[in-house]
Amino acid sequence: MTTDDRTQNSATAQFLAARDFLLERRGDHEAALAGFTWPRPRHFNWALDWFDHIAADNDADALRIVEDDGTSSALTFAELSARSDAAANWLRAQGVAPGDRILVMLGNQRELWEVMLGAMKLRAVVIPATPLLGAADLRDRVERGLVRHVVARAEDTARFDEVPGTYTRIAAGSRVPAGWRRLADMDAQGGPADGPGAGPFAGPFVPEGETLATDPLMLYFTSGTTARPKLVEHTHASYPIGHLSTMYWIGLRPGDVHLNIASPGWAKHAWSNLFAPWNAGATVFVHNYTRFDAERLMETMDRHGVTTFCAPPTVWRMLIQSDLTKLARPPREAVAAGEPLNPEVIEKVRAAWGVTIRDGFGQTETTLQIGNFPGVPVKPGSMGRPAPGYGIVLLDPVTGKESADEGELCVDLRTRPAGVTTGYRDDPERTAAAMADGLYRTGDIASRDADGYLTYVGRSDDVFKASDYKISPFELESALLEHEAVAEAAVVPAPDALRLAVPKAYVTLAEGWEPGPDTARALFEHSRTVLSPYKRIRRIEFGELPKTVSGKIRRVELRELTEAGSTGEYDEADLT
Missing domain, CATH: 3.40.50.980 (Rossmann fold)
Known part of the structure; x- marks a missing residue:
């Protein structure tokens, strides 16, 4: 046996032992928390040391894709190993x-x-x-x-x-x-x-x-x-090895058929359409629809025997508008991530399928940190408890000290969790700020109850999500300011029944421009031209922006105004 062979076998054995430990503790979260340790191989290439290992002579489907017209194709583990x-x-x-x-x-x-x-x-x-x-x-x-x-x-x-x-x-x-x-x-x-x-x-x-x-x-x-x-x-460790926590949260088992609804290019696609399923030896199942159709999705899930299902809350909210009982064989596991899931959605799915949607929390910077895990009671509105291998600390945003009940969610880096980013590339100052004092600061605020369950409160900055896509207000404001009609702009989330939120812009017009539908229409057109579709401004309201004494825009005041239901806005859908 060569040195390379010994290194590979050692890395594969470490990964396999950690994976099997979590598979065997499904439903016993206390045992998983107490006994799990991250594998720490010096050399590791997940595609070579793990995927090719489980793919050897394996004729089970690794990947199955169903197109919009219902046709399907598949590659076995052995075939995909050869093709890669x-x-x-x-x-x-x-x-x-x-x-x-x-x-x-x-x-x-x-x-x-x-x-x-x-x-x-x-x-x-x-x-x-x-x-x-x-x-x-x-x-x-x-x-x-x-x-x-x-x-x-x-x-x-x-x-x-x-x-x-x-x-x-x-x-x-x-x-x-x-x-x-x-x-x-x-x-x-x-x-x-x-x-x-x-x-x-x-x-x-x-x-x-x-x-x-x-x-x-x-x-x-x-x-x-x-x-x-x-x-x-x-x-090569933080996402492949780190997503053992995601595998455990979803409740994946070898042989499962896992459907995750996420677009390629986003971190959640890698989470649940690559690493977590294949860590377990499950099939990655993809439904390539061009337009969401709840009944067709459920028919496809039935026909292909989907056993585990992950979707963002936007999809869950669309699903419950249909007759959920048309799914004859509900998945064994159902999870949601990306934003807090409404309790009423959970109840409707439970009533129809007999399955409880389990919420979870993580970021592009990490793997699954917190979740409602299989076999553990779910508290309505809570995103659950820390994942095995993750120590979670709450920091009081005012004192900077640890808080027992509410504060900024932080990952304790002193326990060396495998699934945390190494930092922000070419930005040492941002990295140092995010990881000061042995803690990774998520920028999210949460509360914790007496049983250790964590509930999401909100962002500590102004970033928000619309249809599961993260939106930076500053980026959208900068795009609006490129138009000659705009003197100032501030973007905040506006409540939306389907998307949870959509970008709304408050705009102060430049001299010579008048507020009205024609100006709003011009700005919507500009937004469509300079921004990717998921970032487009959907609502506009004209007026002076509230500011602090130092001249900073008070977005909190605009958010409160929006949530109260301001009436002077223009909706893109009404003008196009």
Whole structure:
């Protein structure tokens, strides 16, 4: 046995032991809390040391995708292992080297998982990106992310015409524009119909050197309180190993069919469409619908035997508008994350399915920190208790000291939890502030009851969520100020029955502009032009902005005004 073989086997054995410990403690949270320890291998490459390990001679489905028209396709673990080897070999031939940053902007298509696994095997650093991004967002990611390679859908390549750089351009699709390399060329002498890895890049992938568990693996751009999104770094340990906590929270078991509704490019997609299911040896199931249809979703879940289901509260709120009893075989486990889930939604699902939706809490910067776990009583409105391997501290926002009952949620780094980011790339000041005194500060406020259950209170800054997407007010305000009609702007969340909240802008107009539907219409059009669809301003109200003595805008006053139901606003839906 070579040194590399011994290192790999040791890392795999450590990971397997930790995983099995959590699987065996399902329903016994106290035992899981008391006995779980994070595996800490020096060398670890999840794609090579874990995925390929469980994929050997494994004919169970690793990935199953159902398209909008009902057709489906699947790859077994063994097939996906071979295809990711071919992807790694082909990407290496295109110049992708260890440490290179590769922006991956694909939809829910098999190439996404092949490239993600292949890039991991290569030790490239993946920057996931949603296909919703516009040219300005992409330019920022390419520039600040130091991107050397881009993999995108062929239909999205035109957006990169406005993104300068010498990066390698790779497109997935049958019709690839000039200047872009065809990802399908990894199957040049065959193709999926001829079997996985049928092309010239078939055959086992041989890595160049070992992967340190501390090597960077993923970089996520996530909105903050400034116009420039934060760049969150994760390693080959923090997300792959860290998501053992997410696996435990969902209640995944080997052989499960797991449906998670999340868009590629966001952290939750990696949480529950990559790491958590395959940590357990479950099938990743994807329903590729273009428009949400609750009845069709339930029919698809029945037909394909979905056993575990994760969705953001927006989807749960849409589901309960339909007849939930049409789902003949409800999932064994149902969870929600992204924002607090309304108790009435939980009750309606429980009444129809006999299943309790379990809430959970985490961030792009972490894996699942807090949750309502299988077999543990759920308290309405609470997001649960700390996950195994996570120590949670509440800091009083005024005194900065630990609080027993309410304060800023912090992760105790002194216990070395595996699932926490290494920091914000190229931003040491922000990293130092977020991780001072041995605590990672989440920026979220929570309360804790006598039984240790934590309830979400709100953000400590102005960032809010709309339809499960995080929105930075400053970024939207900056976009509005590009229009000549806008002198000042402040963006706050406006309550919405379906999306929980939508961006509302309070605007002070420049001289020569009059408030009214024509001006509002012009600003909505500007918003659609300069912002990605999920960030668009949905409501506008004109007037002077309330300010402090020092001249700062009082957003808290605007939020209170909005929640009270101000009547002078214009709604985008009414003007388009």
